[in-house]
Amino acid sequence: MGAALLSGCAGDRVSPVYDSAGTIRRLDSDTDHDGRIDMHAYLFNGRTVRIELDGNGDGIVDRWEYYRPDGQLDRIGTSSEADGIEDTWVTQRGTQMRVDVATRRDGVADRHEFHENGALVRTEQDSNGDGRIDEWQRFEGGVLRELLIDSTQSSGRPDQRFMYGRDGSVQRVDSNIPPQ
Numbered sequence: 001m002g003a004a005l006l007s008g009c010a011g012d013r014v015s016p017v018y019d020s021a022g023t024i025r026r027l028d029s030d031t032d033h034d035g036r037i038d039m040h041a042y043l044f045n046g047r048t049v050r051i052e053l054d055g056n057g058d059g060i061v062d063r064w065e066y067y068r069p070d071g072q073l074d075r076i077g078t079s080s081e082a083d084g085i086e087d088t089w090v091t092q093r094g095t096q097m098r099v100d101v102a103t104r105r106d107g108v109a110d111r112h113e114f115h116e117n118g119a120l121v122r123t124e125q126d127s128n129g130d131g132r133i134d135e136w137q138r139f140e141g142g143v144l145r146e147l148l149i150d151s152t153q154s155s156g157r158p159d160q161r162f163m164y165g166r167d168g169s170v171q172r173v174d175s176n177i178p179p180q
Contacts, residue, residue: 047071060084132156
C-alpha cells in the first residue's frame with residue numbers, strides 16, 4: 001500500500017488518513033462546511049500532537065496548534081501575513097503569556113514579548129539577527145517606561161538606558177550602564 005491513503009471526501013465532516021500499517025496519522029475536516037478541507041489534526045499513538053487550520057478559506061494554513069503529551073495546548077503559531085509561513089508563537093501559563101515573533105519571517109524568533117494579566121510588561125529583541133538580544137523594553141500600565149540598548153549590537157549587554165515618563169516623553173538618558 002502507499003504511504004498514506006485518504007478515505008472519504010471533502011464533504012465529510014472528518015476524513016481519516018492512514019499510514020501503511022493501518023494506523024490513523026491524520027484527521028482532515030471541513031469545519032466550515034464549504035466543501036474544502038480546512039483543518040488537519042496530526043496524531044501520534046492516538047493522541048493529537050498538532051492541528052493546522054486555514055482560518056480564512058484560501059487553502060493556506062495560517063494557524064498551528066501544538067499539544068503536549070498530556071493533551072494540553074502547548075503553544076499556538078500563526079502567520080502574520082496569512083501566507084503559510086509560521087512566524088508568531090503564543091504560549092500561555094496561567095496569567096503569564098509569552099509571544100515570540102520571527103520579524104524576518106525565517107522561523108527564528110528574534111522578538112520576545114512577556115505579558116502579565118493581559119498587559120505587556122517587557123520585551124527583548126535581537127534587532128540585527130546575530131542571535132544576541134540587543135534591545136530590552138519595560139512597560140508599566142501599557143506604557144513604555146524604560147528602553148535598554150546594546151549600542152554595539154554585539155555584546156548582549158545594554159550600554160544605554162532611556163527612561164520615559166507616563167506621557168511617553170524621555171525623562172532621562174544614561175550611557176555606560178554597569179553590567180547587571
